[in-house]
Amino acid sequence: MIIPARIIEKKRDKKELTSEEIRDFVQGLSTGEVTDYQATAWLMAVYLNGMSFKETVALTEAMLRSGEQYSLKHIPGVKVDKHSTGGVGDKVSLILAPLAAACGLKVPMMSGRGLGHSGGTLDKLESISGFNVKLSKSEFESVLERVGCAMIGQTDAIAPADKKLYALRDVTGTVECIPLIVASILSKKLAEGCEGLVLDVKVGNGAFMKNKPQAKILARTLVLVGRQMGLKCRALISSMDQPLGYAVGNSLEMIESIEILKSENLEKHYLGEDLFSCDLKELTLQLCAQMLEIGKLVPNLNAGRKLASEKLADGSAYRKFLELVEAQGGSRAQVENPLKLPLAPQVVQWKVKRKGYLSKIHTDTIGQLLIELGGGRRRASDSVDPSVGFLLHKKLGARLIPGDPLVTVYASPQTDLKEMEKAFQSALEVSASRKPVPKLLVDAVTK
Amino acid sequence: MIIPARIIEKKRDKKELTSEEIRDFVQGLSTGEVTDYQATAWLMAVYLNGMSFKETVALTEAMLRSGEQYSLKHIPGVKVDKHSTGGVGDKVSLILAPLAAACGLKVPMMSGRGLGHSGGTLDKLESISGFNVKLSKSEFESVLERVGCAMIGQTDAIAPADKKLYALRDVTGTVECIPLIVASILSKKLAEGCEGLVLDVKVGNGAFMKNKPQAKILARTLVLVGRQMGLKCRALISSMDQPLGYAVGNSLEMIESIEILKSENLEKHYLGEDLFSCDLKELTLQLCAQMLEIGKLVPNLNAGRKLASEKLADGSAYRKFLELVEAQGGSRAQVENPLKLPLAPQVVQWKVKRKGYLSKIHTDTIGQLLIELGGGRRRASDSVDPSVGFLLHKKLGARLIPGDPLVTVYASPQTDLKEMEKAFQSALEVSASRKPVPKLLVDAVTK
Numbered sequence: 001m002i003i004p005a006r007i008i009e010k011k012r013d014k015k016e017l018t019s020e021e022i023r024d025f026v027q028g029l030s031t032g033e034v035t036d037y038q039a040t041a042w043l044m045a046v047y048l049n050g051m052s053f054k055e056t057v058a059l060t061e062a063m064l065r066s067g068e069q070y071s072l073k074h075i076p077g078v079k080v081d082k083h084s085t086g087g088v089g090d091k092v093s094l095i096l097a098p099l100a101a102a103c104g105l106k107v108p109m110m111s112g113r114g115l116g117h118s119g120g121t122l123d124k125l126e127s128i129s130g131f132n133v134k135l136s137k138s139e140f141e142s143v144l145e146r147v148g149c150a151m152i153g154q155t156d157a158i159a160p161a162d163k164k165l166y167a168l169r170d171v172t173g174t175v176e177c178i179p180l181i182v183a184s185i186l187s188k189k190l191a192e193g194c195e196g197l198v199l200d201v202k203v204g205n206g207a208f209m210k211n212k213p214q215a216k217i218l219a220r221t222l223v224l225v226g227r228q229m230g231l232k233c234r235a236l237i238s239s240m241d242q243p244l245g246y247a248v249g250n251s252l253e254m255i256e257s258i259e260i261l262k263s264e265n266l267e268k269h270y271l272g273e274d275l276f277s278c279d280l281k282e283l284t285l286q287l288c289a290q291m292l293e294i295g296k297l298v299p300n301l302n303a304g305r306k307l308a309s310e311k312l313a314d315g316s317a318y319r320k321f322l323e324l325v326e327a328q329g330g331s332r333a334q335v336e337n338p339l340k341l342p343l344a345p346q347v348v349q350w351k352v353k354r355k356g357y358l359s360k361i362h363t364d365t366i367g368q369l370l371i372e373l374g375g376g377r378r379r380a381s382d383s384v385d386p387s388v389g390f391l392l393h394k395k396l397g398a399r400l401i402p403g404d405p406l407v408t409v410y411a412s413p414q415t416d417l418k419e420m421e422k423a424f425q426s427a428l429e430v431s432a433s434r435k436p437v438p439k440l441l442v443d444a445v446t447k
Numbered sequence: 448m449i450i451p452a453r454i455i456e457k458k459r460d461k462k463e464l465t466s467e468e469i470r471d472f473v474q475g476l477s478t479g480e481v482t483d484y485q486a487t488a489w490l491m492a493v494y495l496n497g498m499s500f501k502e503t504v505a506l507t508e509a510m511l512r513s514g515e516q517y518s519l520k521h522i523p524g525v526k527v528d529k530h531s532t533g534g535v536g537d538k539v540s541l542i543l544a545p546l547a548a549a550c551g552l553k554v555p556m557m558s559g560r561g562l563g564h565s566g567g568t569l570d571k572l573e574s575i576s577g578f579n580v581k582l583s584k585s586e587f588e589s590v591l592e593r594v595g596c597a598m599i600g601q602t603d604a605i606a607p608a609d610k611k612l613y614a615l616r617d618v619t620g621t622v623e624c625i626p627l628i629v630a631s632i633l634s635k636k637l638a639e640g641c642e643g644l645v646l647d648v649k650v651g652n653g654a655f656m657k658n659k660p661q662a663k664i665l666a667r668t669l670v671l672v673g674r675q676m677g678l679k680c681r682a683l684i685s686s687m688d689q690p691l692g693y694a695v696g697n698s699l700e701m702i703e704s705i706e707i708l709k710s711e712n713l714e715k716h717y718l719g720e721d722l723f724s725c726d727l728k729e730l731t732l733q734l735c736a737q738m739l740e741i742g743k744l745v746p747n748l749n750a751g752r753k754l755a756s757e758k759l760a761d762g763s764a765y766r767k768f769l770e771l772v773e774a775q776g777g778s779r780a781q782v783e784n785p786l787k788l789p790l791a792p793q794v795v796q797w798k799v800k801r802k803g804y805l806s807k808i809h810t811d812t813i814g815q816l817l818i819e820l821g822g823g824r825r826r827a828s829d830s831v832d833p834s835v836g837f838l839l840h841k842k843l844g845a846r847l848i849p850g851d852p853l854v855t856v857y858a859s860p861q862t863d864l865k866e867m868e869k870a871f872q873s874a875l876e877v878s879a880s881r882k883p884v885p886k887l888l889v890d891a892v893t894k
Binding site: 171172 | 451452453455456459482483484485486487488489490491492494495496615617618619620621
């Protein structure tokens with residue numbers, strides 16, 4: 001018989017829990033033997049006292065076993081997925097899933113929704129009308145087999161213990177905790193049945209991990225726990241000190257992604273002549289190269305990058321994306337003409353006010369302002385308006401001349417943009433001389 | 448508007464909460480703005496990161512204000528109460544309340560029930576048939592005014608936030624936390640309307656506080672926070688390295704208390720010729736002297752002790768107890784002939800097995816064994832059998848000769864006493880030579 005208070009006390013007193021205790025505690029969450037208020041006391045003890053590697057593996061395993069586990073063994077091909085720890089403007093998955101599939105991998109991708117200042121892939125996909133992220137298991141497998149990638153939400157049957165714990169963590173200040181983050185991410189990824197996983201751990205003022213040492217620990221823990229659980233696992237650590245790419249907001253991010261997918265054939269940019277998201281494309285190619293190497297489709301990273309670049313350049317990835325959208329019920333017309341995606345009617349360009357160089361972007365504030373526009377979620381139950389958002393015209397290091405376009409905001413007609421502009425301008429810092437721009441790729445855990 | 452997660456995070460990050468934040472959080476508990484699972488995450492953060500003096504005062508005040516506050520100003524006399532942090536065999540209140548009243552104080556005593564290995568005064572009082580611990584406010588005041596003391600349970604209207612938090616602490620490993628203990632004790636004592644309070648902080652293997660430095664911190668915090676809230680406050684720190692007195696179990700403890708109350712006139716001991724509880728009587732007299740000095744009925748402690756000894760010796764305290772019992776509906780006959788109190792039919796004397804000296808008693812184990820007999824509570828909702836218990840024949844330092852009486856157990860007929868005796872014997876340690884016995888009075892905080 002499990003006595004939850006004893007397990008809480010043990011963690012409170014900095015003692016290592018056995019795998020059985022962790023399993024019983026997580027099981028108790030679903031049977032009701034462990035109440036929500038016991039779970040949160042335990043979560044806070046874990047937050048403050050940490051977990052050993054062994055405990056983290058046991059927690060991952062317990063959360064995995066709390067629900068359904070897909071086996072994709074009957075589908076031919078190497079199943080490799082990517083997971084990002086989340087940030088602002090991170091639309092990599094939209095490009096990467098069809099690109100990796102075009103390169104020959106199978107990409108069974110289960111994603112999340114946006115919460116707080118972070119966006120979510122499902123919301124971005126749903127900016128395309130008709131796109132269905134709630135496929136049944138057999139529909140998911142069928143799209144994956146036919147198209148080479150499938151993009152869905154986590155079903156209720158997958159790792160329900162994680163769902164419960166995450167909802168509790170979200171309102172009890174226990175989100176930013178490495179063992180809990182690791183178990184949450186990996187339990188879901190293990191449940192979806194992939195063999196390989198490339199992690200994109202974000203670091204910077206728009207990420208959960210604010211500094212590099214913390215991000216490195218998270219990346220290493222993810223990789224080591226993942227491998228312990230039998231997953232081929234690697235991590236890149238990439239900068240989230242500014243939004244990735246130019247677009248922040250669901251339709252805008254979809255448009256930007258389609259732009260990249262079509263890039264080599266592009267006659268004009270949908271969103272503005274001078275905008276092309278080098279960082280977004282670069283990160284996507286690097287992640288794809290890692291996935292291809294993990295899946296042994298290429299002998300090394302260079303070959304992976306070359307293959308990925310070719311499949312992007314020759315339109316294969318774009319065509320794969322069209323296939324995917326059609327297979328999941330989305331509008332082909334919107335992909336072919338992305339300006340048909342929902343875009344808010346109040347479109348205003350804010351200008352540069354201070355002369356100098358863009359030296360800092362408070363990225364999490366940009367994410368918060370998207371919530372205020374209606375494009376993000378405070379609570380998981382909030383609905384999201386895909387049509388609103390920001391299109392940056394300047395990124396870190398840019399020279400600023402007063403009067404130049406700074407950002408285009410897409411807002412609903414009733415939004416009062418005056419306060420919003422003030423807050424947005426305050427989220428940017430300007431310096432007299434050009435400061436070094438944080439490197440996109442900060443570090444990697446591949447060995 | 449209160450955002451509970453922000454308050455939790457602040458405490459999690461070791462920052463000092465403002466009095467307003469603490470007040471809002473505690474208020475939020477009753478309005479539902481703060482959920483149980485947020486409360487417990489916060490409690491664990493408080494347990495692990497502590498609270499400043501200012502925070503502890505604010506928490507005490509917030510819990511006090513969560514409910515009804517009695518004012519006893521209209522009742523003549525000085526209102527002084529005693530509170531013990533709890534232990535095994537601690538029946539001091541049963542003797543002290545009538546004794547202090549016999550000395551001229553007014554003693555408005557609100558007590559608790561036993562939980563875990565600790566006993567509770569209310570359970571002990573209810574071993575007397577008819578004794579009503581659930582008086583209304585006006586009945587309570589009337590008994591207090593007429594008799595000089597009244598003994599009741601905390602009503603639901605007193606410090607409801609404390610009730611809620613205590614129930615949560617009990618199942619989340621957050622009981623043994625000094626600021627939480629202090630706020631819990633003092634909010635209730637302040638609500639009952641007393642002017643002075645003498646605290647009996649227990650230390651030892653049968654107490655919450657296992658070591659003297661911890662007990663000293665608790666005592667000092669109680670006294671300082673109490674004074675900050677306008678209460679005249681002192682604390683004794685007394686040993687709980689063995690049960691107090693000889694009896695453990697509700698009826699048995701009542702009998703022992705009546706024995707002390709009648710002691711000077713006693714022809715024979717109710718429970719055995721050789722048993723007379725010197726430690727119990729001594730602690731009661733010392734606590735009474737402190738109460739009398741706080742209440743300014745005597746010029747100093749010596750005079751207080753003298754007065755208390757006289758009122759015990761001349762039968763005034765006993766008569767006051769009879770008055771109290773009658774005023775609260777209890778059976779006078781049972782007090783006059785305590786062997787009429789409920790006593791279990793299976794009475795067995797266990798013998799000394801090992802030769803030597805009694806060097807250690809695992810006091811909390813004795814408390815746990817009482818629960819197994821049915822005389823204590825695992826959960827607050829458990830009912831208690833007053834008739835069962837242990838009567839020790841040996842205390843620490845006693846010489847042990849195999850075959851001598853060690854303990855008399857009172858158990859229900861269906862109890863299998865074989866395993867129980869084994870566990871009881873294991874709770875005692877025997878040494879070849881006599882070891883020093885822990886002093887009854889360990890320390891005091893009176894200045």
